Amino acid sequence: xxxxxxxxxxxxxxxxxxxxxxxxxxxxxxxxxxxxxxxxxxxxxxxxxxxxxxxxxxxxxxxxxxxxxxxxxxxxxxxxxxxxxxxxxxxxxxxxxxxxxxxxxxxxxxxxxxxxxxxxxxxxxxxxxxxxxxxxxxxxxxxxxxxxxxxxxxxxxxxxxxxxxxxxxxxxxxxxxxxxxxxxxxxxxxxxxxxxxxxxxxxxxxxxxxxxxxxxxxx
Amino acid sequence: xxxxxxxxxxxxxxxxxxxxxxxxxxxxxxxxxxxxxxxxxxxxxxxxxxxxxxxxxxxxxxxxxxxxxxxxxxxxxxxxxxxxxxxxxxxxxxxxxxxxxxxxxxxxxxxxxxxxxxxxxxxxxxxxxxxxxxxxxxxxxxxxxxxxxxxxxxxxxxxxxxxxxxxxxxxxxxxxxxxxxxxxxxxxxxxxxxxxxxxxxxxxxxxxxxxxxxxxxxxxxxxxxxxxxxxxxxxxxxxxxxxxxxxxxxxxxxxxxxxxxxxxxxxxxxxxxxxxxxxxxxxxxxxxxxxxxxxxxxxxxxxxxxxxxxxxxxxxxxxxxxxxxxxxxxxxxxxxxxxxxxxxxxxxxxxxxxxxxxxxxxxxxxxxxxxxxxxxxxxxxxxxxxxxxxxxxxxxxxxxxxxxxxxxxxxxxxxxxxxxxxxxxxxxxxxxxxxxxx
Numbered sequence: 001x002x003x004x005x006x007x008x009x010x011x012x013x014x015x016x017x018x019x020x021x022x023x024x025x026x027x028x029x030x031x032x033x034x035x036x037x038x039x040x041x042x043x044x045x046x047x048x049x050x051x052x053x054x055x056x057x058x059x060x061x062x063x064x065x066x067x068x069x070x071x072x073x074x075x076x077x078x079x080x081x082x083x084x085x086x087x088x089x090x091x092x093x094x095x096x097x098x099x100x101x102x103x104x105x106x107x108x109x110x111x112x113x114x115x116x117x118x119x120x121x122x123x124x125x126x127x128x129x130x131x132x133x134x135x136x137x138x139x140x141x142x143x144x145x146x147x148x149x150x151x152x153x154x155x156x157x158x159x160x161x162x163x164x165x166x167x168x169x170x171x172x173x174x175x176x177x178x179x180x181x182x183x184x185x186x187x188x189x190x191x192x193x194x195x196x197x198x199x200x201x202x203x204x205x206x207x208x209x210x211x212x213x214x215x216x217x218x219x
Numbered sequence: 220x221x222x223x224x225x226x227x228x229x230x231x232x233x234x235x236x237x238x239x240x241x242x243x244x245x246x247x248x249x250x251x252x253x254x255x256x257x258x259x260x261x262x263x264x265x266x267x268x269x270x271x272x273x274x275x276x277x278x279x280x281x282x283x284x285x286x287x288x289x290x291x292x293x294x295x296x297x298x299x300x301x302x303x304x305x306x307x308x309x310x311x312x313x314x315x316x317x318x319x320x321x322x323x324x325x326x327x328x329x330x331x332x333x334x335x336x337x338x339x340x341x342x343x344x345x346x347x348x349x350x351x352x353x354x355x356x357x358x359x360x361x362x363x364x365x366x367x368x369x370x371x372x373x374x375x376x377x378x379x380x381x382x383x384x385x386x387x388x389x390x391x392x393x394x395x396x397x398x399x400x401x402x403x404x405x406x407x408x409x410x411x412x413x414x415x416x417x418x419x420x421x422x423x424x425x426x427x428x429x430x431x432x433x434x435x436x437x438x439x440x441x442x443x444x445x446x447x448x449x450x451x452x453x454x455x456x457x458x459x460x461x462x463x464x465x466x467x468x469x470x471x472x473x474x475x476x477x478x479x480x481x482x483x484x485x486x487x488x489x490x491x492x493x494x495x496x497x498x499x500x501x502x503x504x505x506x507x508x509x510x511x512x513x514x515x516x517x518x519x520x521x522x523x524x525x526x527x528x529x530x531x532x533x534x535x536x537x538x539x540x541x542x543x544x545x546x547x548x549x550x551x552x553x554x555x556x557x558x559x560x561x562x563x564x565x566x567x568x569x570x571x572x573x574x575x576x577x578x579x580x581x582x583x584x585x586x587x588x589x590x591x592x593x594x595x596x597x598x599x600x601x602x603x604x605x606x607x608x609x610x611x612x613x614x615x616x617x618x619x620x621x622x623x624x625x626x627x628x629x630x631x632x633x634x635x636x637x638x639x640x641x642x643x644x645x646x647x648x649x650x651x652x653x654x655x656x657x
Contacts, residue, residue, distance in 0.1 A: 009441050015448030022455055080440040102443035102480040105451040110519070166522070168515035171534075172508050211507075211530025211568070212514045 001116045004045035005029045006036040006062070007078070008054050023109055033057035040066045040073065047115050052079040060093055067094040074115045118163065127162045129216060131202055134162050143202060153178065154197045161206060166218030168209055223376055223404040230372050238361050245357030253350040268297070282342050284321065288333040305335045313340065379407050395422035432490040436483045443483065446476050485617035492544055492624045499541040499628055506536040506545065506577055507570050513549040517557060524562050532570040538577045538650055540629050548625040551618040552581040552646055560585035565640060579648045584640035593635045597623040
């Protein structure tokens with residue numbers, strides 16, 4: 001994945017470039033907002049790591065402009081500000097993720113892998129976890145290579161869970177998705193769908209966190 | 220009301236003048252009526268004495284004594300007059316006779332004739348009293364009216380001061396906004412300006428103090444990131460070049476930087492949730508949903524330690540609170556439970572309502588805290604077992620201090636006890652004002 005690193009602190013940029021390169025990312029570093037915008041315009045990156053505190057312009061403006069230019073370019077925001085309002089504004093303006101400095105390198109890699117997986121999915125239309133393979137173009141799910149029949153809602157729920165593998169999807173998030181798909185959500189609709197889904201998938205593929213939500217392991 | 224002094228002086232003088240004038244007018248009228256009556260009485264007396272003299276009318280009691288002497292002989296006396304001369308002194312004098320004290324006037328116009336007229340002193344005083352009373356009572360009657368008017372005028376004049384002090388005393392401790400008053404008199408205006416200037420300066424100072432801690436932490440964040448990134452790279456290079464780390468110095472460095480990062484994070488949060496600074500934005504929120512989000516946030520770390528986590532009790536618990544602060548509260552409790560519990564440990568959250576209170580119970584099966592330390596763990600920078608916590612986890616010592624502040628912000632209570640598991644800590648947070656639950 002080609003990353004555009006927009007960071008004005010050169011020591012940090014140098015360290016990040018080295019660390020990200022060793023993880024197999026191709027990194028292009030720029031230290032001003034203007035350069036960032038022209039790189040985004042030239043479409044020579046797959047995702048952007050954006051520091052909000054830049055010398056020449058507000059990082060949030062870059063975010064806004066890049067969103068207007070290319071709605072699908074993933075942007076991971078880095079910031080030394082901790083303001084909750086900033087965070088909300090950043091996510092409102094379309095940042096895909098948000099990391100407050102100082103951050104653990106493992107956390108940064110994990111978030112980038114989520115973006116990469118999403119991009120990869122977009123390119124190959126395939127998410128594969130353990131024995132389960134989900135094709136987002138044909139809406140087909142295979143277990144050990146054999147296609148299984150899923151209802152539309154079961155498929156959408158499984159896609160949600162597999163796209164954010166390794167993380168929890170809370171009841172609220174999954175129910176909100178059911179709503180978004182125009183479903184009349186009865187109080188136990190989610191449980192019913194998950195239970196049906198479970199019968200068709202390998203044992204323990206979907207983990208329940210009692211009272212919290214559901215998760216699919218990323219490994 | 221431009222000036223308090225001018226207002227009071229003008230209005231009070233005008234009031235006094237008006238009332239005094241009315242009272243004086245009234246006194247004048249009343250005294251005139253009395254005096255008129257007096258003069259009429261004189262006329263009557265005169266007429267009566269004349270008619271008596273010529274034995275033309277009936278003997279009338281007028282309260283006066285009359286004697287007429289002619290060449291030493293009493294030729295006429297009225298009913299009240301004695302037979303002896305009432306006075307031997309020419310002109311005015313006072314004498315006792317007939318059991319009364321009299322004011323006597325003797326006149327001798329010719330050697331032949333002496334006229335003596337007497338009037339009882341008591342009667343004279345009575346008449347004088349009537350006249351004086353008539354002139355005084357309007358003034359006396361006007362006094363309560365004056366008192367009421369003075370009270371009204373002074374109350375009105377002082378009302379801006381009353382409003383000013385009411386506004387000041389109704390201010391909350393952390394409200395440093397200026398006092399706004401309309402139509403302020405000149406005397407109060409300066410006071411108001413000075414007070415507001417003081418508020419503005421205080422507010423600036425508070426902001427600066429608040430910003431300072433925040434700025435310091437903020438400025439430290441980028442250098443810390445540089446440290447973290449480069450440490451990661453160095454460790455990576457050591458590993459690749461086959462350099463072993465028998466002294467654990469690289470690991471110690473990494474742990475140290477992580478601790479410093481966590482500490483800075485907590486200092487900023489403590490600074491933000493400090494009740495003196497915090498402007499809570501309370502809104503109805505679902506504590507259960509908030510707990511689910513927090514668990515989701517912590518899940519990657521919890522999964523790494525293969526810990527079990529569950530949320531029991533109510534599926535929705537709506538209460539009024541500050542979302543940011545409450546999320547931080549739950550996050551610190553869940554984070555502590557995960558950090559201080561062993562690999563494969565159990566973390567349990569439970570939500571219930573009790574007597575109109577929302578109750579959140581977070582417990583784990585970690586090492587727990589000795590009861591004698593319960594009160595101290597809420598102190599800033601206090602860490603159980605000092606720097607040698609048996610879990611090997613190095614916290615900032617601020618997490619529970621922040622939790623305590625947030626609980627206080629919401630007028631709740633927090634208590635620690637032995638968990639229901641074989642070992643571990645149970646934290647019970649009670650928050651008031653439950654709106655509804657299902």
